[in-house]
Amino acid sequence: MTFELWVEKYRPKTLDDVVGQDDIIRALKGFVEKRSMPHLLFAGPAGTGKTTTALALANDLYKSEELVAANYLELNASDERGIDTIRTKIKDFAKTAPFGEVPFKIIHLDEADNLTADAQQALRRIMEMYSATTRFIFACNYSSKIIEPIQSRCAVFRFGPIPEEAIKNRLIMIAEREGLKYTEDGISAIIYVAEGDLRKAINLLQTASAMASTVDSKVVYRVAGLAHPEEVRAMINSALKGKFLSAREALRNLMINYGMSAQDVIRQLNREIMASKSLSDKEKAMLMIFLSEVDFRVTEGAHGDVQLAAMLAKLVEVGESHERGAVGRET
């Protein structure tokens, strides 16, 4: 039996299979219909379908595997050694005319934001040189790292985090096809951890299913190395009620039981404080200032235990002034 990664097994082949990016897909289908498109820039967070969509677009345009192989070139800006390698590969690929009925070839340059500004300048000239028969698709996490002259030559598409409902449906589809046992709270836990990253969600489902016979929230948080949000909330509430020592104990348990690093705890505190219904906006703002300082100090090498204990002390302080009605009560 061969091991297959589900992110590959369930990678959409056509634009219709791509989920959660409806406006983008609609526009791209228009290009397919007309067999004409500008250069494209796909920007957005990891695991939201940029690479998948570029390939799906090529499949829909060229229609056969042979024609995709002949007309579609994917390069990774982080793997390729500098702009010279990229230039040579692009030149070799672009110098022959497109095969089939679509009048252009596609060069997909992944992780384009890893190229230096100088390399991007060189690329801009390459784009111009081959523009008669070649379209570029640039994919990146941050469009701001792409130089203006390239951005202005492209139609820019911003990929957002995948909506929860779309992630849920995709996970359930995969779970059913793989014959997995799962619970609803297991799926919710994956959605919580994935934060809109569908690759992360599918990988978590696969790992969790290998670790336990049923994918439930317990195994998901264990695999993700994150605490159950309820436990983090309980710790925050203890501190807000002034029970500093029990909050501190809860913190230790989290770090020991889940093997969480101080940075992991900080990220989860960030989410839970922001989502809290009992804290006012001003209290959240005050806590965020403090949490960002804790984050900075930990990154700089300060002792995580001590810093997080200080964070809990801050929560105690905020809890006390909340009781007194001193801080920014909502009217």
Ligand SMILES: Nc1ncnc2c1ncn2[C@@H]1O[C@H](COP(=O)(O)OP(=O)(O)OP(=O)(O)O)[C@@H](O)[C@H]1O
């Ligand atoms: N919108 C989507 N629809 C369906 N599947 C998706 C989508 N986005 C991601 N996936 C799944 O996650 C995997 C990874 O997606 P993809 O490589 O397209 O992400 P990406 O946005 O290019 O990420 P990165 O910025 O890390 O390169 C795909 O193989 C697919 O299984």
